[in-house]
Amino acid sequence: xxxxxxxxxxxxxxxxxxxxxxxxxxxxxxxxxxxxxxxxxxxxxxxxxxxxxxxxxxxxxxxxxxxxxxxxxxxxxxxxxxxxxxxxxxxxxxxxxxxxxxxxxxxxxxxxxx
Amino acid sequence: xxxxxxxxxxxxxxxxxxxxxxxxxxxxxxxxxxxxxxxxxxxxxxxxxxxxxxxxxxxxxxxxxxxxxxxxxxxxxxxxxxxxxxxxxxxxxxxxxxxxxxxxxxxxxxxxx
Numbered sequence: 462x463x464x465x466x467x468x469x470x471x472x473x474x475x476x477x478x479x480x481x482x483x484x485x486x487x488x489x490x491x492x493x494x495x496x497x498x499x500x501x502x503x504x505x506x507x508x509x510x511x512x513x514x515x516x517x518x519x520x521x522x523x524x525x526x527x528x529x530x531x532x533x534x535x536x537x538x539x540x541x542x543x544x545x546x547x548x549x550x551x552x553x554x555x556x557x558x559x560x561x562x563x564x565x566x567x568x569x570x571x572x573x574x575x
Numbered sequence: 576x577x578x579x580x581x582x583x584x585x586x587x588x589x590x591x592x593x594x595x596x597x598x599x600x601x602x603x604x605x606x607x608x609x610x611x612x613x614x615x616x617x618x619x620x621x622x623x624x625x626x627x628x629x630x631x632x633x634x635x636x637x638x639x640x641x642x643x644x645x646x647x648x649x650x651x652x653x654x655x656x657x658x659x660x661x662x663x664x665x666x667x668x669x670x671x672x673x674x675x676x677x678x679x680x681x682x683x684x685x686x687x688x
Binding site: 465470493497502503504505506507510551553555561562563564565566567568 | 579608615616617618619620623631666668673674676677679680681682
């Protein structure tokens with residue numbers, strides 16, 4: 462069984478500040494991990510994914526995430542927030558060797574204020 | 576228009592009506608997924624196709640929900656006798672093959688009155 466917990470339904474940062482969105486997962490087998498971004502009235506867009514290669518994964522728009530097996534975490538970071546980063550962010554896990562059907566977290570709304 | 580498209584974008588139905596939601600995946604994508612996203616929640620898996628074969632429908636919440644992909648391309652999600660709890664955004668995603676990046680459509684927002 463697999464599950465995802467995203468801590469904090471809302472995260473508020475100032476423009477230019479560090480962004481940290483937290484994600485913890487559980488999986489009975491080595492996981493694939495994903496971060497998606499959703500802008501209002503749009504579908505989800507993949508930011509980055511971990512598939513058992515490098516533990517530090519770089520994605521689009523300056524985001525990156527680090528897979529920490531010991532902490533079962535896959536937190537998303539960005540050094541400097543832009544106003545355009547305001548959106549809903551979803552962490553997801555799927556199990557290797559399975560059907561690749563992802564389980565999504567409940568999402569974290571990132572608010573960026575001037 | 577190389578992305579995943581869904582129609583209609585918005586659908587209002589009276590309780591008890593049947594609805595049909597359409598998904599046009601990216602050309603050549605073998606895998607197609609349907610998700611239900613309730614307000615303030617993440618997407619929840621409904622069903623998965625590989626070409627025309629429905630390989631997993633474990634997420635369909637009741638036998639009122641039915642999905643098909645008869646020619647391995649366009650897919651339709653049908654909900655019979657809609658209930659208020661069916662109100663949600665229904666997302667479709669496609670990928671070149673299972674395990675590859677999924678590309679999502681914009682969703683259909685269903686409101687059942």
